[in-house]
Amino acid sequence: MASTSASTPSLPPVQTVWRIVRSGDPAKALVKDENAPVPKKIPKGYVLVKIQAASLNPVGFKLMQLAPNSFLQRVAENDFAGEVVDPNGEPRFKIGDQVFGTIPIPDSIKTGQGALAQYSYAPAKSIAHRPEGIPPNEASGIPIVAVTAHAALYQIGKLEAGQRIFINGGTTSVGLYAVQIAKALGCKVYASASGKNEEFLRNLGVDEFYDYTKQPIHEALVQNPPSSKFDVILEAVGNAFVPLYTHSEAYLAPNGAYISVGPTPHGLGETLSLLWNVFLRPKWAGGTRRRFKFIIPSKTGELLDEIAKMITDGKVKPFIDSVYKFDDVLSAYDKILIGHARGKIVVETA
Numbered sequence: 001m002a003s004t005s006a007s008t009p010s011l012p013p014v015q016t017v018w019r020i021v022r023s024g025d026p027a028k029a030l031v032k033d034e035n036a037p038v039p040k041k042i043p044k045g046y047v048l049v050k051i052q053a054a055s056l057n058p059v060g061f062k063l064m065q066l067a068p069n070s071f072l073q074r075v076a077e078n079d080f081a082g083e084v085v086d087p088n089g090e091p092r093f094k095i096g097d098q099v100f101g102t103i104p105i106p107d108s109i110k111t112g113q114g115a116l117a118q119y120s121y122a123p124a125k126s127i128a129h130r131p132e133g134i135p136p137n138e139a140s141g142i143p144i145v146a147v148t149a150h151a152a153l154y155q156i157g158k159l160e161a162g163q164r165i166f167i168n169g170g171t172t173s174v175g176l177y178a179v180q181i182a183k184a185l186g187c188k189v190y191a192s193a194s195g196k197n198e199e200f201l202r203n204l205g206v207d208e209f210y211d212y213t214k215q216p217i218h219e220a221l222v223q224n225p226p227s228s229k230f231d232v233i234l235e236a237v238g239n240a241f242v243p244l245y246t247h248s249e250a251y252l253a254p255n256g257a258y259i260s261v262g263p264t265p266h267g268l269g270e271t272l273s274l275l276w277n278v279f280l281r282p283k284w285a286g287g288t289r290r291r292f293k294f295i296i297p298s299k300t301g302e303l304l305d306e307i308a309k310m311i312t313d314g315k316v317k318p319f320i321d322s323v324y325k326f327d328d329v330l331s332a333y334d335k336i337l338i339g340h341a342r343g344k345i346v347v348e349t350a
């Protein structure tokens with residue numbers, strides 16, 4: 001575990017943060033505040049961190065675009081790597097510890113803290129020590145997506161060695177962890193992405209590849225189902241993919257699980273289809289006879305320790321798409337908004 005000096009650093013009175021001030025796309029929603037106070041009073045259960053790097057997650061810009069203004073008055077983003085400057089009585093941490101973690105959205109809404117800052121306090125239970133072999137840029141990209149993939153496969157999917165999993169979105173940041181965790185477990189992995197990512201995914205160990213730009217994925221799977229049905233489907237792109245679920249009796253085992261990372265349907269039609277087909281439609285009226293689960297991960301700190309161990313053991317590798325300077329946050333958002341990054345988009349805050 002990495003650790004540096006143990007003396008209390010003198011903190012500057014002010015810092016630079018990227019603050020959400022109104023709803024809209026990031027260019028409209030965000031302002032750079034160079035005169036934000038460095039937190040002095042840290043609530044119990046939180047640790048003050050000098051942030052070295054932050055990474056973007058789609059939920060960051062989705063909330064900016066969708067949430068009403070009153071939910072938004074806070075520093076942007078959640079995932080970070082940094083150095084503890086005030087452990088605030090938390091016994092697991094001391095000054096100088098190198099850490100990574102996340103400020104969960106409910107905490108961020110309550111406290112106003114966020115990762116696009118030079119100093120932020122985060123819940124001690126959502127932070128772990130950063131192993132020396134994982135540099136801050138890589139570590140900042142781990143928390144939300146790796147914890148989500150891990151929780152989906154183990155806690156919800158109960159995936160076991162030798163089973164079959166289909167990962168819709170093998171190159172999403174969640175998907176990249178899911179592919180690697182499933183392969184490390186000894187599973188047969190089927191995954192989708194656009195054709196340019198086929199070789200990359202096969203090199204990661206993906207056994208069967210589906211190009212979603214050629215044909216809707218549910219059609220490809222109905223026409224050419226796996227020899228034994230999948231034990232788990234992880235929908236890792238994020239708009240629930242209702243047809244992939246409603247056709248799943250053809251390719252998902254009866255006791256298998258369809259796990260979705262998030263319900264962000266495009267427009268009213270998809271929203272109504274999701275509500276009817278997934279939550280309301282009775283089985284006798286054609287409802288799909290398969291388990292559907294949304295994933296909301298918990299126990300972040302514990303899972304971060306486990307994931308860090310998988311990385312240091314060489315079982316899983318973090319992927320970075322691109323790195324931006326702190327002044328250039330809006331370009332980082334331009335990249336994530338396009339939706340075709342392969343790995344995390346990182347912002348160096350130090």
Ligand SMILES: NC(=O)c1ccc[n+]([C@@H]2O[C@H](COP(=O)([O-])OP(=O)(O)OC[C@H]3O[C@@H](n4cnc5c(N)ncnc54)[C@H](OP(=O)(O)O)[C@@H]3O)[C@@H](O)[C@H]2O)c1
Binds near residue numbers: 148193261
């Ligand atoms: N429930 C939770 O707690 C939780 C946690 C984390 C993330 N999420 C959600 O999970 C989703 C993914 O997040 P992320 O950060 O992993 O995304 P990301 O890294 O930004 O995803 C980018 C990737 O998506 C792929 N992609 C785009 N459209 C696709 C499609 N139709 N089929 C297959 N692949 C497609 C792109 O591959 P190509 O270039 O080949 O198109 C690209 O590599 C988001 O909706 C996010 O909000 C939920």
